[in-house]
Amino acid sequence: MSESTHFKGHSRVLKVCHWCAKKQEPEAKPFQACSRCKEVIYCSKECQVASWPLHKTPCKLSAGANAAMSKNPVAAQGIANFKKWHGLHVGALRHAAICAFNLGHNPTALEDGVLFVEVKLKSDHKDFHLKRKYEPTGGFTLTMKETHEMLGNMGGAAILDSIKEANLHMRRKGALGVATLLLKAHDMVDIVKIILASPASVRQEQEADNWGQFWFENLRLAVELD
């Protein structure tokens, strides 16, 4: 399988350990990717082992999708570009989730739902750098029940369980938890989990620039400007 048919998850795009979030230093030995899905990277064997109970389900889903897509390089390239695009806008997406769920003031709302954002390739996308190829066309919050219905035939229950586990785990480490976004581009759907640091830092981030109920309009602007 060629490299272009491997979808790179956030940890690979941003070059941070999928478990401890340590950043890959440019001069140091490259972090190793998960050999099954090739989507995430780890700074050490220890981090990979610690991550496995949580990574198991998404890993299986990604590995299956990778295998299916390896037979269709054009579709694979489209998915790879989409993943790279949202990886480049992870800051704006995180901020949208914080404001949409008012997490600065109501941290437990994280468990209530998922942020759904639909994007499309711009008609003149060929003229733009990868970072500007897509534009958000719609967005709303989904309850866990609605998320389950939406993901039914994609292993919805397993995905919701992995969200719950990831939240519990991050909270034990002192973080606020993990924001989950469902990103849709044409016939591609990607589930993106973004770690939110301490409740205080999230409150500070929201208060510095509160998008409030206009989170979607602000997100549209942010992905054009950030």
Ligand SMILES: [Zn+2]
């Ligand atoms: Zn690590």
Ligand SMILES: [Zn+2]
């Ligand atoms: Zn994996």
